Amino acid sequence: MAIDNEDLIGCPARITLDAAQLAFFGELPADAPSVQAELGCELEQGHEGSHAALGQQVDTTMWWVQWTLSASEINPYTWCPAKQERVELDRDNTECTLFAGHSGRHSSTNRPWQSENAA
Ligand SMILES: [Zn+2]
Ligand SMILES: [Zn+2]
Secondary structure (H helix, E strand, O other), X not given: OOOOOOOOOEOOOEEEOOHHHHHHHHXXXXXXXXXXXXXXXXXXXXXXXXXXXXXXXXXOEEXXXXXXXXXXXXXXEOEOXXXXXXXXXXXXXXXXXXXXXXXXXXXXXXXXXXXXXOO
């Protein structure tokens, strides 16, 4: 699953994961490909609090990397309640893809899901 947020006007902060963090993600029982070493904050520009980037999702748990200028950590979260279950065949549906309790506005990324070949 490729999540491309490059076209969003979001927080420009980025983080490079260290070896221990990459190892942590590498040991999660996730089917997804391994986490990129560099992640970008997925919150809105000018948000309060720590920056946050989704590292890996395991079942209903999302592991978010959160960081400030001086520290970073990985925390488990559930989806933001504003996220709606993916409505079938409604590609224009918007949903918040952030974690529960995130700062800033909900992300409602009119994502151009161009692949209809999920089946
Ligand atoms: Zn940020
Ligand atoms: Zn939200």
